[in-house]
Amino acid sequence: AAGVIQSPRHLIKEKRETATLKCYPIPRHDTVYWYQQGPGQDPQFLISFYEKMQSDKGSIPDRFSAQQFSDYHSELNMSSLELGDSALYFCASSLGLRDQGIGELFFGEGSRLTVL
Amino acid sequence: GNSVTQMEGPVTLSEEAFLTINCTYTATGYPSLFWYVQYPGEGLQLLLKATKADDKGSNKGFEATYRKETTSFHLEKGSVQVSDSAVYFCALRAQTRGGADGLTFGKGTHLIIQP
Numbered sequence: 001a002a003g004v005i006q007s008p009r010h011l012i013k014e015k016r017e018t019a020t021l022k023c024y025p026i027p028r029h030d031t032v033y034w035y036q037q038g039p040g041q042d043p044q045f046l047i048s049f050y051e052k053m054q055s056d057k058g059s060i061p062d063r064f065s066a067q068q069f070s071d072y073h074s075e076l077n078m079s080s081l082e083l084g085d086s087a088l089y090f091c092a093s094s095l096g097l098r099d100q101g102i103g104e105l106f107f108g109e110g111s112r113l114t115v116l
Numbered sequence: 117g118n119s120v121t122q123m124e125g126p127v128t129l130s131e132e133a134f135l136t137i138n139c140t141y142t143a144t145g146y147p148s149l150f151w152y153v154q155y156p157g158e159g160l161q162l163l164l165k166a167t168k169a170d171d172k173g174s175n176k177g178f179e180a181t182y183r184k185e186t187t188s189f190h191l192e193k194g195s196v197q198v199s200d201s202a203v204y205f206c207a208l209r210a211q212t213r214g215g216a217d218g219l220t221f222g223k224g225t226h227l228i229i230q231p
């Protein structure tokens with residue numbers, strides 16, 4: 001079965017550079033979530049999209065932005081990178097924001113960003 | 117707001133020991149509850165879930181029962197294996213007027229099984 005695809009899997013950037021992460025949800029899933037997981041930490045919710053519109057916003061820094069495109073894939077853009085942005089970034093997808101809260105989120109393998 | 121509290125680790129057990137990882141939650145409304153597992157260097161995988169009171173989720177020998185009266189969803193396994201070594205996250209997903217929220221995670225419990 002198709003899973004959530006994230007790219008790149010690993011990314012190394014210098015401070016103050018820009019990075020873009022991509023997420024391709026499971027086919028027919030219309031809701032995408034982005035999470036950030038620091039070393040030894042639990043995943044922290046950044047932002048979510050439903051039908052190409054932002055549906056919820058968590059602890060996403062102003063330096064970050066994201067969007068969901070017409071084919072439902074999503075991109076997380078990170079600018080003016082800081083050392084503290086080094087983390088594992090997960091994308092997850094689900095079927096429908098209005099699924100009455102019973103469904104699980106399906107996670108990708110994550111993109112590991114290292115800022116030097 | 118929503119929150120999940122789970123026992124801190126690391127939890128170290130011998131192979132074939134009985135496992136319990138405690139999880140309690142606070143949520144508005146009636147959430148769905150999940151356990152996710154993260155093996156070293158990998159992503160988050162759903163282990164089991166429960167969507168209403170007294171539901172029991174089970175998978176790979178793990179079980180957890182949705183207890184509304186104690187707002188708990190403790191994870192148990194009768195006989196753990198070395199391959200169960202991983203980080204386990206308890207999580208909830210709550211309903212809102214507009215639909216469903218994303219997941220709220222606990223801090224994670226690192227489980228180490230020794231042969």
